[in-house]
Amino acid sequence: MARRWKNTLTHDDVTPESVYLNRRQIIAGMAGLGMIGGTNMAQASTDLEPNSWEDITQYNNFYEFGTRKEDPAANAHQLTTSPWSIEIDGLVDRPGTYDFAEIMKAMTVEERIYRFRCVEAWSMVIPWNGFELKDLLDLAGVQEGAKYVAFETLLRPEEMPGVRFPVLDWPYVEGLRLDEAMHPLTIMATGIYGRDIPKQNGAPMRLVVPWKYGFKSIKSIVRISLVEDEPPTSWNKAIGQEYGFYSNVNPEVDHPRWSQASERRVGGGLFARRIPTLMFNGYEEEVAPLYAGMDLRKFY
Ligand code: MTE
Numbered sequence: 001m002a003r004r005w006k007n008t009l010t011h012d013d014v015t016p017e018s019v020y021l022n023r024r025q026i027i028a029g030m031a032g033l034g035m036i037g038g039t040n041m042a043q044a045s046t047d048l049e050p051n052s053w054e055d056i057t058q059y060n061n062f063y064e065f066g067t068r069k070e071d072p073a074a075n076a077h078q079l080t081t082s083p084w085s086i087e088i089d090g091l092v093d094r095p096g097t098y099d100f101a102e103i104m105k106a107m108t109v110e111e112r113i114y115r116f117r118c119v120e121a122w123s124m125v126i127p128w129n130g131f132e133l134k135d136l137l138d139l140a141g142v143q144e145g146a147k148y149v150a151f152e153t154l155l156r157p158e159e160m161p162g163v164r165f166p167v168l169d170w171p172y173v174e175g176l177r178l179d180e181a182m183h184p185l186t187i188m189a190t191g192i193y194g195r196d197i198p199k200q201n202g203a204p205m206r207l208v209v210p211w212k213y214g215f216k217s218i219k220s221i222v223r224i225s226l227v228e229d230e231p232p233t234s235w236n237k238a239i240g241q242e243y244g245f246y247s248n249v250n251p252e253v254d255h256p257r258w259s260q261a262s263e264r265r266v267g268g269g270l271f272a273r274r275i276p277t278l279m280f281n282g283y284e285e286e287v288a289p290l291y292a293g294m295d296l297r298k299f300y
């Protein structure tokens with residue numbers, strides 16, 4: 001498994017965008033010289049420029065704060081994210097309430113530049129900071145018999161103006177198969193561009209599964225349950241024929257109302273050319289084995 005890179009960045013570091021981009025050029029140069037990285041490293045460093053801080057933090061989906069793209073940036077400041085704790089329960093050796101600050105002390109925070117592909121056919125490239133979900137699950141000790149991981153977002157109506165509207169069945173919930181959850185590409189993101197993750201992006205901790213459509217990346221998580229059966233997911237409950245449990249990025253399987261064969265990169269301007277969507281969002285080499293023998297039209 002080719003890792004992007006590790007660095008010494010911590011949660012509290014602040015990297016201005018300009019310094020950040022400089023460092024990336026150095027890293028890209030190293031990749032060019034064959035000093036680090038595998039296929040994706042080279043791809044991410046050479047041909048994919050990350051979106052700007054503004055694109056990433058002003059154009060969001062976080063329905064607890066409203067359904068328009070600009071609503072989360074306008075409303076999420078109301079969310080209290082400190083103190084924050086997360087309940088880990090179900091089939092684990094050490095169930096309980098885990099304090100976010102304590103989790104951060106135990107984790108190695110890395111930086112990963114991932115493609116992000118929303119089901120609505122727009123995309124971005126985002127430099128996340130975070131840790132592997134596997135490391136958190138190992139902290140709790142996954143038991144034999146656990147087959148899926150269920151996630152739940154905070155539900156706090158007094159700080160979330162959007163939950164007055166029954167657009168989704170609150171709280172927002174998501175799920176992964178255990179092997180997807182343990183995959184090294186699956187991370188808990190706690191930062192962007194070396195800064196703390198903004199509230200509209202899912203502070204203090206949100207899931208990122210880069211080969212799946214964006215809605216699988218559940219935000220502001222307060223509960224993780226290790227379970228035996230496939231857990232319900234918010235968008236599947238809302239419109240099951242459009243949003244399946246797997247939701248892998250797949251240019252060959254269209255959404256019932258639009259094509260998934262191409263995407264528009266946010267920030268490219270109104271007339272930006274659509275670019276082809278890649279199988280598993282470009283992570284095919286790493287994740288295709290998880291789905292060997294599965295009919296991806298049936299398990300969409
Ligand atoms: N998580 C919660 N709790 N509520 C949401 O409405 N929206 C999802 C996902 N996670 C959502 C959520 C959708 S549809 C997408 S595309 C991504 O968050 C968007 O992430 P971003 O706003 O950070 O780009």
